[in-house]
Amino acid sequence: MAKIDKQSIIQAAANIADKEGLNKLTLKGLAQMLNIRSPSLYNHIQGLDDLRTSLMLYGWTQLSEAIAKSAHGKLEDNAVRAMCNSYYDYARLHPGVFEAMMWYNQHSSQEAAQATEELAKLIAFILSAYNLEEDEKIHASRMFRSFLQGFCSIANNNSFADPVSIRKSFDFAVETLINGLVNAK
Numbered sequence: 001m002a003k004i005d006k007q008s009i010i011q012a013a014a015n016i017a018d019k020e021g022l023n024k025l026t027l028k029g030l031a032q033m034l035n036i037r038s039p040s041l042y043n044h045i046q047g048l049d050d051l052r053t054s055l056m057l058y059g060w061t062q063l064s065e066a067i068a069k070s071a072h073g074k075l076e077d078n079a080v081r082a083m084c085n086s087y088y089d090y091a092r093l094h095p096g097v098f099e100a101m102m103w104y105n106q107h108s109s110q111e112a113a114q115a116t117e118e119l120a121k122l123i124a125f126i127l128s129a130y131n132l133e134e135d136e137k138i139h140a141s142r143m144f145r146s147f148l149q150g151f152c153s154i155a156n157n158n159s160f161a162d163p164v165s166i167r168k169s170f171d172f173a174v175e176t177l178i179n180g181l182v183n184a185k
Contacts, residue, residue, distance in 0.1 A: 004034055006044040010058050013051055017096025022103075025052070025096070052100050053108065059097040060115035063090045067122055076129045077178050083126050084148060084174045091152035102153060120145070130181050140181060147177060 012033050017025050027048055031038040045051045066089075070082040091098040120141060127140050151170060160166050 004036060004040070004044065006054070009034070009041065009044050009051070010054050013055050014058060014094065014097050017055060017100060018094050019096070022052070022055075022096045022099040025055075027051070053112065055097055055100040057112060057115045059094065059101040060119060062094075062097070063087065063101070064115075064119045064122055066090050067119070067126075071122075071126055077182070079126045079129065080144075080178055080181070081174060083123065084144070084170075087148045088152060088155075088170055091148075091156060095156045098152060098156060102149060127181070130184070132181075132184065136184060140184075144177065147173065 009030065013025055013030055016029060016033060025048075027038050027041055030051070031041055041051075045054065063086075067083050067086045070086040071079045074082050123141050123144055124137060127137060127144070130140070132140055151173065154160060155166050155170075160169070
């Protein structure tokens with residue numbers, strides 16, 4: 001029997017969710033993937049809901065790290081592009097984890113609130129280079145978070161039906177939002 005810990009359980013759950021879909025993630029399937037018996041999972045998680053919440057936290061942490069790494073050393077428009085591209089790439093490469101991030105209550109606990117606050121602070125920091133008024137910073141942060149979450153959710157659900165490249169549409173939208181920020185200065 002394999003030795004497991006909570007992190008290996010979450011990573012295995014992320015693999016299942018990303019390959020098969022979040023709705024296909026079951027404790028039985030997870031245990032089979034880890035080559036353990038289902039009851040052994042309860043030494044590390046409280047059940048499927050706890051696992052999905054852990055997957056949400058894992059995703060927000062991973063996404064924040066990816067954005068921070070990609071935007072590091074970049075300013076203004078280039079930092080915003082890096083942030084948006086990292087967000088898009090993460091959501092597209094990890095559709096199951098991204099779904100968990102979107103649909104599990106981000107404010108159900110202090111830990112969940114902190115995970116999403118870290119990303120909000122990072123976005124606010126990246127946008128701070130635009131010298132916006134305090135209210136405008138909040139508006140801009142909400143605008144980007146709404147756009148990124150919405151666009152990526154629609155793309156991941158294959159809901160863009162026209163033949164135009166989804167990536168080109170994304171890039172066009174990012175440039176349009178950046179131009180709006182530049183013109184708001």
